[in-house]
Amino acid sequence: MYKKILLAADGSEHSKRAAEHAIKIAKCDNETQIKVVYVVDGDRSKADVLKNWNSADFGDRRKDRMREVERKAQEANVNYEIIVLHGEPGPTIVEYVNKNKFDLVVIGSRGLNGLQELVLGGVSHKVAKRAECPVLIVK
Secondary structure (H helix, E strand, O other): OOOEEEEOOOOOOOHHHHHHHHHHHOOOOOOOEEEEEEEEEEHHHHHHHHHEEEEEOHHHHHHHHHHHHHHHHHHHOOOEEEEEEEEHHHHHHHHHHHHOOOEEEEOOOOOOOOHHHHHHHHHHHHHHHHOOOOEEOOO
């Protein structure tokens, strides 16, 4: 049914729950592939670099955010690939989804930056409005 699933992940609890749902769906068909997309926001990235410029483990924090999703996918024996994109999360995910013709997007209802979501609108809301395929928003 769903052969190409995009899982938007940022390491938040909501995205971890979204991963569980994407994996359950992918297990239904051995040919299904999950693309785990992590978007590095340019503004946040610059602030992180300036704040942690002398920290050896700075790059590891981003990898740590994906480790649990990767572990779950491996344990479930599903096909997956982790992709890092750069840009504003909502529009970047929508552009990638529409350009690559995904069958389904699975995304958490809230990400790591709750304040930004309240002011600017959630990434999941932007993706649901603009993606050209079904979107599963996981609470």
